[in-house]
Amino acid sequence: MIKVEGAGYREVLRKRPLNVQALYGEEPVALVSGRDIAEAAKKSGSIVLAANVRNPLTVKGLLKAAKKTRAVVLLELAKSESTYCGCTFDNVPDYALRYSAEMGHGVFFGLHVDHYGIKSREDLLKSISHLRKIIERGWTSVAVDASHNPDWENFCFTRDVAMHVPPYLGLEAEVGEIKGKGELSTVDEALFFVGGLNAWGVFPDYLAISNGSLHGTYDKAAGVEEGIDLKRTLEIAEAIRPYGVSIAQHGISGTPFDKVGHFAGAGISKGNVGTLWQNIVLGLKMEPETGNAVIEGDSFVKEKDRGISEALWREIVAWADDQGISRKGGDYKKANKPFHDQIMALPEPVQERIVAETEEWATRYIRSFKAEGLAEVLIETMSRRADENAAPERTILNARSEFTREKALGLSRKEGRKGDFSD
Numbered sequence: 001m002i003k004v005e006g007a008g009y010r011e012v013l014r015k016r017p018l019n020v021q022a023l024y025g026e027e028p029v030a031l032v033s034g035r036d037i038a039e040a041a042k043k044s045g046s047i048v049l050a051a052n053v054r055n056p057l058t059v060k061g062l063l064k065a066a067k068k069t070r071a072v073v074l075l076e077l078a079k080s081e082s083t084y085c086g087c088t089f090d091n092v093p094d095y096a097l098r099y100s101a102e103m104g105h106g107v108f109f110g111l112h113v114d115h116y117g118i119k120s121r122e123d124l125l126k127s128i129s130h131l132r133k134i135i136e137r138g139w140t141s142v143a144v145d146a147s148h149n150p151d152w153e154n155f156c157f158t159r160d161v162a163m164h165v166p167p168y169l170g171l172e173a174e175v176g177e178i179k180g181k182g183e184l185s186t187v188d189e190a191l192f193f194v195g196g197l198n199a200w201g202v203f204p205d206y207l208a209i210s211n212g213s214l215h216g217t218y219d220k221a222a223g224v225e226e227g228i229d230l231k232r233t234l235e236i237a238e239a240i241r242p243y244g245v246s247i248a249q250h251g252i253s254g255t256p257f258d259k260v261g262h263f264a265g266a267g268i269s270k271g272n273v274g275t276l277w278q279n280i281v282l283g284l285k286m287e288p289e290t291g292n293a294v295i296e297g298d299s300f301v302k303e304k305d306r307g308i309s310e311a312l313w314r315e316i317v318a319w320a321d322d323q324g325i326s327r328k329g330g331d332y333k334k335a336n337k338p339f340h341d342q343i344m345a346l347p348e349p350v351q352e353r354i355v356a357e358t359e360e361w362a363t364r365y366i367r368s369f370k371a372e373g374l375a376e377v378l379i380e381t382m383s384r385r386a387d388e389n390a391a392p393e394r395t396i397l398n399a400r401s402e403f404t405r406e407k408a409l410g411l412s413r414k415e416g417r418k419g420d421f422s423d
Contacts, residue, residue, distance in 0.1 A: 002070060004028060004106045008379040012108070015388045017168055023093070023138045029100050030108045031093075032378065034141025034170015035390035037072050037110050038205035040378040041269045042246060047369035049362060050074035050112055050248070052274035053092060054085040054336045055281050055343060057351055060099045061358025067107040068359070070375045071366045074141065076272065078115040084333065086340025089113070093138040108375045110170065112141040114272070118157040119148050127161050141170025143208065143248075147177045151189060152408035155196050162202045167391040172270075173197065176210030178250045181227025185209040189411050190236045194243050196403035203394040206248035206270050209236055213251030217275060217293045217330065228255060230266040237267020244394055248272065252365075253279075254292035260368045271369055278333060280357045281343065282316070283307020291361065299327035306357065309350055312342055 002009060009030070017033045024031070041048045049066075053059045053075050066073045075096060082088050087095070093111060100107050113134055118124055131142065142165045146157035158173050165171055175193040176185030194207060212227035228249070237247050248270040249263055263271060276291040283306035285294040294301050302313045316335045317327065325331045344351075366372060382390075 002106050002375055002379075004104065008383065009106065011383045012379055015382045015385055015390075017140050017166075017390065018388055019135050019166070019169075020138050020140065021388065023136070024097065027097065027101075028105045029097050030105065031096065031138060031140060032072075032108060032110055032382070033168055033390040034074065034110045034112060035168060035205060035392055036378060036382050037074065037141075038170060038246070038269065039392070040072065040374055040381045041371070043381065044370075044374060044377045045264055046371040046374055047249075047264055047269055047271045048072060048074055048374070049365050049369055049371060050076050050114075050270050050272045051277060051362065052076045052078065052081060052114060052272070053087050054081060054274075054278055054333065055340070056087060056095045057281060057343070057354045058277040058358055059087075059092065059095045061355040062362050063096065063099050063103065063107045063109065064355065064359045065362035065366060066109060066375075067103055069363060069366045069372045071371045072108040072110070072374045072378050073362070073366075074110045074112040074270070076112045076114040076274075079113070079117050080115065081333075085336040086344070087336075089134045089139065090137055108378055110141050111139040112143065112170065112172075113139050114143050115145045115174075116142055116161070117148070118144065118146040118161055124157055124160060128164050131161070131164060135166065135169065139169075141172070141205075143172035143174065143206075145174045145208070147174040147208075150408070151175075151192065151411050152405045155193055155403070155408065158193075159197055159200050159202055162197070162204070163200075167203075168389045171202075171204045172206040172208060172248055173204045174208035178208070178210055178213055178215055181212045183210045184212065184229055184232050185236065186411070187235050187239045191239050192403060192408060192411060194240045194245055195398050196400075198243050198394070198396060199398040199400045199403055201396060203243070203392055204245050205392075207236070207240060207245050208248040208250050209233065211236075211249075213249065213255070215251045215274065215330075217254065217295070217328070228259065230259075230262060233268065234266040241267070242397065244392060246270070254287075254290050256290050257364065257368050258289075260365070264370060271365065273365060276361060277358060278336070280361065281307055281354055282313065282332075295328045300332070305353075307354060308343055309346060312339065312346070315339070315342075
């Protein structure tokens with residue numbers, strides 16, 4: 001266990017991002033820049049567990065796992081999730097501070113804005129003030145996602161939004177929506193996108209790609225299967241490595257652990273897990289080696305001694321039925337906000353079993369990601385810096401003239417995508 005009173009920990013506190021220092025002052029919470037987390041993961045050859053926190057109990061379980069394993073985690077919330085969950089961009093930082101303090105601090109984490117969707121020029125303009133407010137609330141990393149648009153618009157929107165994210169905070173970009181098996185980003189598409197950002201002085205830590213994963217549950221009875229293509233992933237990772245960019249793997253829930261163990265070898269250094277934590281909160285029956293929710297008779301299955309109470313589950317099912325939501329559908333996620341207060345008012349033993357199971361699964365991922373002890377690498381990474389500014393050293397390798405609308409139109413994905421696969 002890392003000592004809070006130790007010199008290394010004090011150095012981390014001194015070199016936290018300025019937005020964190022301005023918000024939390026002398027509070028010894030180890031909330032750090034996504035830039036530092038990305039650098040430490042690359043240096044150690046590990047993968048950072050990035051978890052979508054739709055409920056505060058998920059935050060608590062993740063932080064407990066991170067402290068126990070001396071790991072570093074990213075607590076994530078997508079822009080869309082912030083609209084239908086009790087967890088928001090405003091309150092997640094304070095939940096994290098509260099749980100870190102209950103543990104006596106000494107747990108290392110970042111706050112990552114996942115899938116900040118930009119689908120239009122109107123979204124672009126709104127993002128300027130909205131992201132500023134989010135960053136002022138202590139978030140330390142941002143994923144700009146304009147992948148719903150054709151390649152040229154994706155590039156331009158991403159470039160312009162990223163220029164309003166302080167360079168000392170983490171940055172992720174996305175090329176190709178996360179849509180499931182057989183939907184693959186190409187090397188040319190990724191090189192145009194990352195190379196063009198580089199030409200404009202925008203330097204992401206991670207690139208999210210479409211490599212066959214899916215957000216949500218794999219309905220195997222309907223023939224939906226996990227299909228992450230690690231060969232294509234590695235091809236893209238090797239192509240963009242000269243730019244200092246690695247792969248962010250989205251949609252890991254439902255992926256076998258024996259496959260997850262090979263992710264680092266495919267150039268992946270950030271692993272997003274989301275739906276699994278919601279399954280734990282609800283107490284849904286899951287496959288033990290994948291975390292995929294089991295569907296029986298066109299319905300999720302609630303297990304008696306896991307997750308929320310059976311009485312509350314029945315209320316949620318009745319509410320979902322009234323909303324016209326399929327009993328095996330992804331829109332069960334929309335129950336998070338209307339039932340937030342009831343979940344947080346459940347008896348302590350019920351809440352603690354949710355936290356304990358979250359900690360157990362998070363620990364499994366951390367070990368599979370080879371991220372135990374990552375906090376020590378993070379301390380060393382931050383200690384080498386002169387001050388709190390974690391902006392990476394990067395070189396502009398390309399001329400802007402090499403990245404034009406005409407060249408974008410020559411790529412494999414010329415049309416915008418239909419649908420929203422952002423969480």
